[in-house]
Amino acid sequence: MLHLIAAVLPLLQSAPDRAELEPGVDMRLYQADRPLERVHEPVPDASPNVHERRDRIEWTTEESFGGLTDNFVAVVTAWLDVPAQGSYEFRITSDDGSMLLIDEERLIWNGGLHAPQPREGKLELDAGLHALKVFMFEAVGGQYLSLEWRPPGAEDFAIVPTEVLWTEAGVTRVVSPGPKQMADDLDGLRAGDGLPLESVHPRWRLETIHPEGFDPMVGALAWLPDGRLAVATFEPKNNGVRTDEPNGTVWALSGWDGGDPEAIGVEKIADGLFHPLGMQFIQGWLYVAERDAITRRRDGDGDGFFETREVFAHGWIADNYHHFTFCLEPFERELWVSLSTSIGTDGDVGGDSIVALNGPNPPDRGTLMKIDVDSGAVTYVAGGFRTPNGVLPLGDGTALVGDNQGAWKPANRIDLARPGGFYGYYNETRVATKQHPEGGAPSLFSDRRPSPPALWLPQGEIASSPTAMVWAPRHGPFQGQVLIGDVKLGGIRRAFFEEVEGQLQGAAFRFCQGFEGGVNRLLWAPDRSLIVGMTGESATWSWRGTRTGLQRLVPTGVETFEFHSISATPGGFRLRFTDVVDPAQAVNLGRYQVRHWRYEATPEYGGSKLDEGDLGVTAARLLPSGREVELTVPGLREGTVVWIRADLQAKDGTKIWSPESWYTLNRVPGRELPAPPPVEERGVLVFSRTAGFRHGSIPAGIARLEAVAGELGLPFEATEDASAFADDNLARFRAVVFLNTTGDVLNLGQEAAFERWIRAGGGFMGVHAASDTEYDWPFYRQLIGAHFLSHPAIQAAAVDVLDHDHPSTRHLDGRWVRTDEWYDFRAEPSSQFSVLLELDESSYEGERMVADGHGASHPIAWFRELGLARCFYTGGGHTDAAYDEPDFVQHLRGALAWVARLED
Template sequence: MRRTSRIAGGLAAVVIIGVAAVGADEFNYVKRDTRRATREATLAQYTTPLELGAWYVIGPFDNAGRDKHDIVYPPEVGIDLAASYEGKDGRLAAWEEIPDDAWMKHDLKRFGDEAANTDGIAYLARRFTAPRDGVVTFQMGSDDGLKVWLNGRLHVDADVYRGFNIQDHTVELPIRAGENTLLVKVTQGVGGWDFQMMPVVDPRLLTLLEYHLNRDFPESPELRHYQMMTILEPPSIVLEVGGLAVMPDGRPVVTTRRGDAFVVENAYEVPPFNAVYKRFASGLHEPLGAAWDEDGLLVVQRGELTRLVDVDGDDRADRYETVSEPWGVSGNYHEFAFGPERDGQGRWWVTLNVGFCGSLGKSLVPWRGWALIVEEDGALTPVCGGLRSPNGLGRNAAGDMFCCDNQGDWVATNKMMHLDFGDWHGHPAGDTWYDEAGMAPPRGEEDFKPPAIWFPYDRVGRSASDILLDDTGGKFGPFEGQLFVGDQYEASIARVFLERVDGVYQGACFRFLKGLDSGVNRLAWAPDGSLLVGMTNRGWWSHGPRAWGLQRVVYTHVEPFEIKTVEVQPDGFLLTFTGPVDEVLAAEAKRYDIASFTYERWEKYGAPEIDRRSHAVTSCAVSRDGRSVRLRIDGLRAGRVVEISLDGVVRDDGASLVHPEAYYTLNVIPSAPR
């Protein structure tokens, strides 16, 4: 059948692809007036530039029975962006532009209600031009099935139902000089409906380039205060970081989701382009946590806590010791295990993910959905249940243990919870184990323990991960005693201030740092107070240019102007800043926009913010030293998240706030001034 191509519209951005491998000694940085011009000029020495048009999408077409992967719908006959067709269930299907000047991931659940986005087929089309013939290698993935044509020739044909993974297909596409046309067909059953393709670029070249670009053209104010450096692994290592620790001699050690552990040498060079990864262990079962104790490296595998011991000091584990294994593994794909982390009493903790059957979490074997303490003899002490996907454990300055849970069934949005004996954190899957723990089972919603922190979805991340206490003594900036929290989806880090009010933990979360290489999964302090960040995105798509990696974040000693703390008062809040404010501006009530909201509690995946209310600021009082502002606010109520947005509050030298928003989880309002 003849296919024609009529994609109209102007071309968008110039993107450099087809990058050849290059080493640090061969890299030639070409600085221009802007970040973009510098990037293009540097990469043009090694690459073929492509001028990209927008993506266009059309659908849904019918996939009832999920057997229509090979049915030819009109877009396969000819791409006419002005045309429309009868689609699924008689709906009108017309082409729609998706702005994209790169190779973004696209969510195709865009056609209306859930019925329209189930058992369907969508097409995407894009035009681009190339200056010369060539072959470019692309990675691509889809949820669910996929066909990809370039210039009328079929290159990918996968009639499957699967979750999204950008690494599903690696394809060499023959690019011709002049105009080229891509056509993509993505089938859908139920659940996610996604597509992405992107060129395979030598990561060493990009790492070298990004280091120089971030130095000369920082993309955000954050980079004036914190510098990110990639500790690049060799091409032979798939560094999907599951665990991250620091050895007694200061070298980082990482565990990977594919079962390896590596010691990293030369990690602290600036820039760290000569890092050496030495295999410490292999054959582990998806170790999603690591910590060094007095005798070796502790790693949490899916089914046990293991100690890896290097007997002869050659940086290779000689002995694998089972420390504890009394929790269950059914074989369910979602039964992750996290930890170990020490609390203030020196006890090791682990948390266990529930399994998933359909769209709901299930605790099929003991202690799934629970937090546990591992005793010295390896026995388990159950602490609390109600957890869903608790990927992140950490203690606060008082030594109490917290974990982060991820949005999903019974979890409205990402949250940070204080873990204590007998608590119930709201997910019912693990309720069956309360009797075995010798604890009273939860009676219902009256036993739900609200989190210390709700992270508003999309505003402070989408997939909270590791927790790390800032105990660096100021080496990492002005946030000693606060917590940093990774986000896997956003490739970012948030900051958390906690306080205890009438025995209940609550506090504020803030954005801190975005733009890391991949999804942030693990955090650890280097000996010099810099922050090590372990990353992965397989199965859990993330922002960032890479699928995995290890980075180091270094404080530049240029202090950021931030809201440092938010402390609740009987009638408002006390905001403390990292520097003195402009007292005239900070005393104006119009500078503060206060709102509050809450969430539904249900078994659906996530929940919207509901009952949003605005609150008037009745007075603002600036402290004598200019570092604090006391706000009196009308109508605050417990059980809500308070959004505090500042507009025009600046430092006394005119510097703007790096992040002018805070989100305070208000569980308790004190009865007396604090």
């Protein structure tokens, strides 16, 4: 049971500097993926669902456990500051089981399924800091955990006070939604199969290339003209504190290829840098990507130290600790650079909350840019990135950009960044801070449709904090593929890309592990070895607590049986391997497992797998080469991640290096949508199916919308048959209206067809109870904007008109008084929507939305453009009378004209 404790929180293995601590404990909660019956540990490297600093261990309500209720695990750590030597008694009370460890030794076991139950233990402790850990699990029922002590001389037990509990100061605590595996679930699995790899790829051997005492936290790597390796180092801070002091140094390493770490020479050649995260030597100058500029340095007097410094390119602002300038990747006479976005902290929000750690930014954060080497001119290429710590120029004006999970990024991803492209991250614009009293600047190009990733890297499975990217060696079997580092999950993974019907997509594979730290930078050496630079900071941004490292991979020539690549086919996938596959295993369907899911971008930190399910393999055919297997996999959906496990051996009996792969299926080849009719023949479809409350006004609404469509010259159809949501049928319409629909009205296939139609430019209009529909379909939230919460009795209310330019509101005065059923919503629509109408809550009785904290205002009609599509919602339309009210009818007419693109 305890074999993985050191992997969960390794930073408690040695006492820290007290200056790096703050009062309290570190609490991590993990939602389990199955019912629990005993104390468990989460798998190594899993991101928690809840991660917070707490004053002490005394939690007795659902709220105190971050809203988790059943089947979760708590892992609590702290440094216990024992005031004096003596005999100390401890009491842990829990519902359900728990255990207490001090200095890695189990003191109390309180196991089993039970109501709140105390257990006690006693031990001798010296004065000073002692590592304290608590593991607890909750099955069903109530939740309870407390830790008490009785120090020497005390009469009774009391909660262990905050003043003797210490934890790492100011850590940015990173979370990830969705269920987590428990360590015992992995019994019987092996490294590379359900678990991360633990060793170096057989085609390589690993050498350490730094002498003892030189422990670099590597930010950047480059080659000097004399063959020495330039290593830029700095100590990253993941504690919310921006430093204005230089913290970076550049070292030159000689003898790095001699095989003896102690013979390597280390010389300081530059200092005074700010967060160096990219470096190149060009024509006598050492170019460095620093926090708020690209600088360059020259050795002006020939003493080997680069003392001459000048700013080469600048113009962006870095006013948050999470504002980094990543990479400095050359292509011809350009340097490609990326800028990260901020993380909000309690210290800079001025009393306002920040959505999911998504803080406000100055202009141009979250961008990819290129810089002209001759002039220093900056060109912003693409926007919508969060933490793009890897850039690989492709030579055609595009680049691969790696990004980290977070707000608007449900998982890690690799994007094909095109000029003017937007890649999904919306900078916070609504929150005022000290630096941004008017709110932050929007993401560059955020008015454009977000592009899907070329490759999803699921959090905790294949990546956790992707970093540098380099091409796989041309002299090996993976030419044209990409190697990707990772700080938090550690190691290197491999990616294969293919273009299908104009869309880049591909597969990710585990590749190499066993390094001394989390991988931040990769650099090919002239002798075909791969330099691996490592870093880390705090338990939330490091690989198992490691923070330093510099090693190299030297090719051995040893052949390995593993995936080579995966390509999509019209009916499934073609799996390619590096050696001949055992023929009997290749056609054995039991050797394959296939699952798929999708992600939905939200302002929340990370995202869960949606619509996850198994896919059956109905046929497996070994192709004549003996190295390729063609799988038939029915039920594939575009816009999904497909996990493929192939438990195979080579013909000579060699077991596959890692049987798992993750394919991003943006397009299924050969699947063509039917050609739509000419635009002038396309009409409007009114859908009024209900799976909950049914409004008596539906017939009146259909009649009015039919009349409005006739006035607009649109062919009209109304239906409650969900089978209408099929590709060939939807192609006949310019707009779809959800009229007072309720509940779950479409199945998964119909949802997929509707999403394809929307993304191809369809128009959506929701009326009244359309917001009481499809609560569990995240894409629908992008169309509807907000979901229904409650409503008071039907009554008159005043509506303030905020936008007089939209076709649905231009006929209205500044205030519109009318009678309807006024909805409260679970939350305001996001900043992606523009509000047209807002309710004056003082003008009617029974309002709840603002008063109960569901929004700062009460929108009642809004619109947005979603890529090529147009979306509109109005909260009116409950009563029959509404559809005879002239102003409301004109409101509907203008909205329908707008979503059908008859008016701008």
